Each structure stands twice: as structure tokens, then as C-alpha cells.
Amino acid sequence: MSRAILAVVTPCRYRVPMPGPSAPSPAPATPPGPQLTVRRLMLLSIPAILIGVLSAVSLWGLNQIAGQLEDGLWTSLPKSLGIASDSPWWIFAVLTFTGIAVGLVVWLVPGHAGPDSATTELAATPLPLSVLPGLAVVVMLSLAGGVSLGPENPIVAINVSLAVAIVARISKAVPPALIGALAISATIGALFGTPVAAALVFTGMVGEFKMGGSLWDKLFLPLVAAGAGSVTTYLLGGGFGAQSPFDQYGAPQPFDLLQGALVACAAAAFGLVGIYLFPLVHRAFHALRHPLLFTALGGILLGALGAIGGPITLFKGLDQSAQLLADPSAYPPGQLSVILLVKLAALVVAASAGFRGGRIFPAVFLGVAAGLLGGALLPGLPLSLAVACGILGVVLAIARDGWVALFVAVALVDDITVLPMLCIIVLPAWLVVTRAREMLITPDDLARERPPARLPWGQPASVR
Incomplete structure (x- = not known):
């Protein structure tokens, strides 16, 4: 997974003036990239928070629509027809219908619902905006129809594409690759309801950020985006809650x-x-x-x-x-x-x-x-x-x-x-x-x- 995120993050190069032929060599203590000043971190925190909130809202909206459709397919419709929703024949019919519906969207809708998820990891490069409606539709159909897949890969792709497009219209100062990294972090935070998961994922590859500063300087912006996404998720009533009824394990044996x-x-x-x-x-x-x-x-x-x-x-x-x-x-x-x-x-x-x-x-x-x-x-x-x-x-x-x-x-x-x-x-x-x-x-x-x-x-x- 970390290698996939690297594909998005590594193009984000902070340019450093290179010395000419007669210029003295830099001192050995000089970091490999420019330092992230407090002012720059604070300024970049603004788009990070916005990306975090919008990523959580888009995930919440997708889940809400899919939930309404799921309720119709598995509760209201079988009840109106006098069929048990857990009947093997109803399960077979709904999933068959879901497969046909997804196939029609992939075939006919512009953009063909984006890349095959079998070929993509959790991270994603930006997609054309024309692809996103079809991708969102097939994800909602799959979630509602009972398909054994989660929303994580498609919603990351949707959020990265939207974030890059929106921020590019507002400001050219934030590199698109950094925007994509923040959208990935924000979406992971929203999916799991905590920024900890995003921090752990990014810790494995944070050394690839071409910027100076400590580990926490490099994690600062992804954590801001992930924190905003996770808080927004909880405010909207979601989250990856603990579900165990077991007693505490206690002392190791x-x-x-x-x-x-x-x-x-x-x-x-x-x-x-x-x-x-x-x-x-x-x-x-x-x-x-x-x-x-x-x-x-x-x-x-x-x-x-x-x-x-x-x-x-x-x-x-x-x-x-x-x-x-x-x-x-x-x-x-x-x-x-x-x-x-x-x-x-x-x-x-x-x-x-x-x-x-x-x-x-x-x-x-x-x-x-x-x-x-x-x-x-x-x-x-x-x-x-x-x-x-x-x-x-x-x-x-x-x-x-x-x-x-x-x-x-x-x-x-x-x-x-x-x-x-x-x-x-x-x-x-x-x-x-x-x-x-x-x-x-x-x-x-x-x-x-x-x-x-x-x-x-x-x-x-x-x-x-």
C-alpha cells in the first residue's frame, strides 16, 4: 500500500536552486530540501483542513445514498412483494441484477467507471472529472447490492480527483501531488474514523517527501487532513467503531x-x-x-x-x-x-x-x-x-x-x-x-x- 501512495507523492518535488560550476558546495549539514517553516505549515493547513472535511463529506454522501438504495433492495422491495429478504432466491436475484446494472454503467457511461479496481491499490492518481459520476454510481450499486467489496479504493480515487481539480482552480501554489497525498490521508482518516491509520500508512514512506525537517514536520499536513476527515466523519455519525464484546486480554502469556x-x-x-x-x-x-x-x-x-x-x-x-x-x-x-x-x-x-x-x-x-x-x-x-x-x-x-x-x-x-x-x-x-x-x-x-x-x-x- 505504501508503494501505491508513493506513486502519488513522489512527483511532489520542492525545487532547490542548484549551485553553478563556480559556486561553493553546500555545507554537509544542509538538509536535502527546503525547511518547512511554521508559516508555510500554517498556510498549507488551510487546504489540508478543507480537503479533510470535503473528503469525509463525499464518503458520507456516497454511503448515505448507497444505504438508501440498500434499504430499498433488501427491506422495502422484498417486503412489498411478500418475499423474505434472506431467501436464497432473493439474494441470487439482487446480486445478478447488480452485476447487470454495474456492467451497463461500465459499458455505456462516459469514462467507463474508471480503471478496473483489480489493477489499482488504495492510492490513486487523479482521474478526469467526467469519469467520477460513473465510478460513484457503480460503487453505490455494489455497496447496496451486497457485493463483497468495500468503498475504499474508489472513494480515494474520487476524493483525489476532486481535491486536485478544486484546489487547482483556487490556487496554483499547492503542488497537485501534495494535494493528492492530503486527499489520500484525509480519506483514510474518514474511512477509519481516526487519523492514526493515515499516520501509520504515511510513516512507511514519509522519507520520500523531498523536504527538510523532522518526521513530524513531514507528517504534519497529512495528519491535519486525516484529523479533519475523521472528526467530520464522527460529526456526521460515521466511524470505524470498536465492536468487540470480549474481556480485556490482560498480561501476555x-x-x-x-x-x-x-x-x-x-x-x-x-x-x-x-x-x-x-x-x-x-x-x-x-x-x-x-x-x-x-x-x-x-x-x-x-x-x-x-x-x-x-x-x-x-x-x-x-x-x-x-x-x-x-x-x-x-x-x-x-x-x-x-x-x-x-x-x-x-x-x-x-x-x-x-x-x-x-x-x-x-x-x-x-x-x-x-x-x-x-x-x-x-x-x-x-x-x-x-x-x-x-x-x-x-x-x-x-x-x-x-x-x-x-x-x-x-x-x-x-x-x-x-x-x-x-x-x-x-x-x-x-x-x-x-x-x-x-x-x-x-x-x-x-x-x-x-x-x-x-x-x-x-x-x-x-x-x-
């Missing part, structure tokens, strides 16, 4: 370290199964070439998977994680195994079949289910630590970011006492995933699919 590492490594390995299937499934879908065909087929398969796994395997997974955690004893190991297999298959299909969305929120759900399964199979392991380890392993495999994995694991179980254990358990889990491929369709993968130079609906193959 040596044997728990071994058991927790087993759960985290097994969860990471399980996530890697889906990651290695990802390019194969993507190639199979895109062999159909037309977005209406492969997205409609994806909707049909998601409908079948949803009918098997039930409502708990639908949607992005955050509310469903709370449902699992509310009563862990209601889900025996056999049922948890089915939930895990169905949800992983649904994530791979949704990410491969042309739907637009992110993969972190479904990974969190998979981690919760994996942790509950690990806790059931290892009864001596406290459930709070087991769930945290499951989240750590799956998120680490899919997001490939240790900071995000640690943050989400601690935040969801709402137990800071598990953090010392997780800081050690993350090390063997990282060894499991570090040399594995990422959950991303690369240019090499696209080349193996041998797409035509131009696809039948007029969209260049490079942005499928």
Missing part, C-alpha cells in the same frame, strides 16, 4: 504467543490462497472481453455464493463482522469454515469481475471469522487475541501493510492489551506473506491475458 502466531500465520496463508487464484479468475472473466458479459456473470456467481453462505457473507463486511462478534458461540467451527470459504470466493469473484471497490473491509471480515475459528479450535487462546490475530493475518496478506494490519486488529477488538503480543506475532506472519504476490493485477498479468489493442466498447485495455 508465553503459550498464547505460540497459539496466536499459529492463528495469524494460518489466516495469512488462507488469504494467500485467494491472492494466487485472483489473476486466474480475473483472466477467466476478462476472456469474455465485454464488461456487460463478465460483470453480469460475476453477479450470477456472487448470487449463487450468497445463496450458499447466507446474508452474513454479503456486503463489504463491517456490519457483518459486528454480527459475528456479537455472539461468537452461535457460529460453530463448521459454519465458520463455510463462511470463510464463501466470503473468500466472493471477494475474489467481485474483485475479478469488473466491480469497483476495495479489498480491506472484506479482509477484515475474513480475519474476524478466521480468528473465531482459531479460537474455537484452540480453546486455551483468549478470543480477543484470537480475533486480533485472525484480522492481523488476513489484512496483512491482502493489504500488505503491517501498520494497517496492526491498527485494524487492535481497533476492532478494542483491546490495547493485545498490542504487545501482536507486535511480535506480526513478524512470523510477515514472513508468510512477504515474498508472495500481492492482490493486484499487474501489467504483466494483463499482458498474459492478451487483450486487444482496443476493447469493443472503446475503452483502452490499459484502464480496464
Whole structure:
């Protein structure tokens, strides 16, 4: 994930006058870039706050519209028809309809809803404004229709594009790459309801900022944007709230370290199964070439998977994680195994079949289910630590970011006492995933699919 953000941030170069041939060499103590003065930080804080607030508002608006549509599809409409909303046939019908609707938008709407989310990470370069309406529509359709993807990748792309366009009209003094970095930070803060996640993500690559000053000078503006986004999210009634009913873990126990590492490594390995299937499934879908065909087929398969796994395997997974955690004893190991297999298959299909969305929120759900399964199979392991380890392993495999994995694991179980254990358990889990491929369709993968130079609906193959 940090490498993806670098693609946005690294073009942001602060120009430094270079000495001529006869000029003396700079003193060794001179920093590699200009210092960020207090005045400059204060001035840049103004667009950072505005970007933070607007990023949170756009996320809130998208979620509100998607929520209204979800209520219509899964509550009002089946009730008016006298159909149970959790009926396998209704689940199949809604997801099939969602696949067809998304395929029509990708095919017919200008901009074709932007790049295929399978080819993008959490960060994003600015898109033409004409692309954003179609992208917003397909994200709302996916969120409302029960597709196993989150809003994170598309909403980051939307916010980066809007921020760059808006700030460019107001002032040319702020570099577009810095605007994009602030929009990414603000959106991460809004998604998780706290600037801590953004700070952790940016800490991994902050050294690439070509500007002088301390670490906190470089983190200052991203934290301002993320803080504004997270505060705005809470004022609007959102946030990534803790959902754990477990008792505090308490003092670390040596044997728990071994058991927790087993759960985290097994969860990471399980996530890697889906990651290695990802390019194969993507190639199979895109062999159909037309977005209406492969997205409609994806909707049909998601409908079948949803009918098997039930409502708990639908949607992005955050509310469903709370449902699992509310009563862990209601889900025996056999049922948890089915939930895990169905949800992983649904994530791979949704990410491969042309739907637009992110993969972190479904990974969190998979981690919760994996942790509950690990806790059931290892009864001596406290459930709070087991769930945290499951989240750590799956998120680490899919997001490939240790900071995000640690943050989400601690935040969801709402137990800071598990953090010392997780800081050690993350090390063997990282060894499991570090040399594995990422959950991303690369240019090499696209080349193996041998797409035509131009696809039948007029969209260049490079942005499928």
C-alpha cells in the first residue's frame, strides 16, 4: 500500500536552486530540501483542513445514498412483494441484477467507471472529472447490492480527483501531488474514523517527501487532513467503531504467543490462497472481453455464493463482522469454515469481475471469522487475541501493510492489551506473506491475458 501512495507523492518535488560550476558546495549539514517553516505549515493547513472535511463529506454522501438504495433492495422491495429478504432466491436475484446494472454503467457511461479496481491499490492518481459520476454510481450499486467489496479504493480515487481539480482552480501554489497525498490521508482518516491509520500508512514512506525537517514536520499536513476527515466523519455519525464484546486480554502469556502466531500465520496463508487464484479468475472473466458479459456473470456467481453462505457473507463486511462478534458461540467451527470459504470466493469473484471497490473491509471480515475459528479450535487462546490475530493475518496478506494490519486488529477488538503480543506475532506472519504476490493485477498479468489493442466498447485495455 505504501508503494501505491508513493506513486502519488513522489512527483511532489520542492525545487532547490542548484549551485553553478563556480559556486561553493553546500555545507554537509544542509538538509536535502527546503525547511518547512511554521508559516508555510500554517498556510498549507488551510487546504489540508478543507480537503479533510470535503473528503469525509463525499464518503458520507456516497454511503448515505448507497444505504438508501440498500434499504430499498433488501427491506422495502422484498417486503412489498411478500418475499423474505434472506431467501436464497432473493439474494441470487439482487446480486445478478447488480452485476447487470454495474456492467451497463461500465459499458455505456462516459469514462467507463474508471480503471478496473483489480489493477489499482488504495492510492490513486487523479482521474478526469467526467469519469467520477460513473465510478460513484457503480460503487453505490455494489455497496447496496451486497457485493463483497468495500468503498475504499474508489472513494480515494474520487476524493483525489476532486481535491486536485478544486484546489487547482483556487490556487496554483499547492503542488497537485501534495494535494493528492492530503486527499489520500484525509480519506483514510474518514474511512477509519481516526487519523492514526493515515499516520501509520504515511510513516512507511514519509522519507520520500523531498523536504527538510523532522518526521513530524513531514507528517504534519497529512495528519491535519486525516484529523479533519475523521472528526467530520464522527460529526456526521460515521466511524470505524470498536465492536468487540470480549474481556480485556490482560498480561501476555508465553503459550498464547505460540497459539496466536499459529492463528495469524494460518489466516495469512488462507488469504494467500485467494491472492494466487485472483489473476486466474480475473483472466477467466476478462476472456469474455465485454464488461456487460463478465460483470453480469460475476453477479450470477456472487448470487449463487450468497445463496450458499447466507446474508452474513454479503456486503463489504463491517456490519457483518459486528454480527459475528456479537455472539461468537452461535457460529460453530463448521459454519465458520463455510463462511470463510464463501466470503473468500466472493471477494475474489467481485474483485475479478469488473466491480469497483476495495479489498480491506472484506479482509477484515475474513480475519474476524478466521480468528473465531482459531479460537474455537484452540480453546486455551483468549478470543480477543484470537480475533486480533485472525484480522492481523488476513489484512496483512491482502493489504500488505503491517501498520494497517496492526491498527485494524487492535481497533476492532478494542483491546490495547493485545498490542504487545501482536507486535511480535506480526513478524512470523510477515514472513508468510512477504515474498508472495500481492492482490493486484499487474501489467504483466494483463499482458498474459492478451487483450486487444482496443476493447469493443472503446475503452483502452490499459484502464480496464
